[in-house]
Amino acid sequence: MSVLIFVEIDNGAIKKSSLEAIYYGSKVAENTQSSATVLAIGAADADALKAAGKFGAKKVLHAADEKLSHENSLAYADVLVQAAQQEDSKIVIMAKSGLGDAVAARAAAKLKAAIVSGVTDLPDTSGGFMVTRAIYTGKAFATVEMNTDVKVLVVRKNAVEAVETDAQASVESFSPTLRDSDFAATVKNVEKAGSELSLTDADIIVSGGRGMKGPDHWDPLLELAGALGAATGCSKPVSDLDWRPHHEHIGQTGIKVAPNLYIACGISGAIQHLAGVNGSKTIVVINKDPEAPFFKAADYGIVGDVFDILPRLTKAVEASK
Structure with missing residues (x-):
């Protein structure tokens, strides 16, 4: 019996959020006296798959059929079910994402399994199987008891602090039965956002609001992001005004993020924006208005003009390298 962890692949490598899910799954396996097995679907580098062992996986099942080269939640779910049945997996784990949510459901x-999404901590198995999850867009937490034979956990980013080792996992080819009905809709073309860092996988995000004063004044923010190796984001009003691309919109109706460090520049902190960032480990707010609501959610706050503060921060970061 094993804990099965579904991972997402990007450019041949396992996504960072999925590496966290592997570590989380390895800890669940330890607590339930089982082993951690990874399921990777699509084209992937063999060495990258073996590296899953650094995060606690013992084995990787790789389904590399050409039909699975594009993300397809219908087909991926079927493959996951077949892998779970082959491995006799009673616990299935994956990272929370658009694809993860669809495949998990x-x-x-x-599998006739109970499912909990937005998991924030390791299960408590001392008296059953209790799982803590974020609710109300992360403003509260609920403890859920799972009573089914098979359990599916969709893990929020930063649920646990992943620790690497020097171990490697064995990689086995997995050839599931593919149903034609799962491919009724096909992907004809995929266009990616180039070399930009993914907001959902970024460890650091520098984000701007209307306090940046317009689309032509973002250089100080971009320079800080470049010095930190950070992704860039923005508030909804900024994307609505076309100051920044819509795929950078962070908030309740945009992308929800959980980086280790979130730096908000000239963002007032409306509740809709806070709902998208409250999973962040550390929040730094820069705003010239000392009454800005965002300061109440911040770990660190700087009252001042962003156009004065940002160049100083960039200079300090570059000096520390």
Whole structure:
């Protein structure tokens, strides 16, 4: 019996959020006296798959059929179910994402499993199987008891602090049965955002609001992001005004992020924006208005003009390298 961890692949490598899910799954396996097995679907580098062992996986099942080269939640869910049945997996784990949520829901229905999304901590198995999850867009937490034979956990980013070792996992080819009905809709073309860092996987995000005063005044923010190796984001009003691309919109109706460090520049801190960033480990707010609501959610606050503060921060970061 094993804990099965579904991972997402990007450019041949396992996504960072999925590496965290592997570590989380390895800890669940330890607590339930089982082993951690990874399921990777699509084209992937063999060495990258072996590296799953650094985060606690013992084995990787790799389904590399050409039909699975593009993300397809219907087909991926079927593959996941077949892998779970082959490995006799009673616990299935994956990182929370658009694809993860879709695959988890479909797989749970096929496995007749209970499903909990937004998991924030390791399960408590001392008196059953209790799981803590974020609710109300992260403003509160609920403890859920899972009573089904098979359980599906969709883990929020930074649920646990992943620790690497020098271990490597064995990689086995996995050839599931693919149903034609899962490919009724096909992907014709995929356009990616180039070399930009993914907001959902970024460890550091520097984000701007209307306090940046317009689309032509973002250089200080971009320079700080470059010095930190950070992704860039923005508030909803900024994307609505076309100051920044819409894929950078962070908030309740945009992308929800959970980086280790979130730096908000000239963002007032409306509740809709806070709902998208409250999973961040550390929040730094820069705003010239000392009454800005964002300061109440900040770990560190700087009252001042962003156009004065940002160059100083960039200079300090570069000096520390």
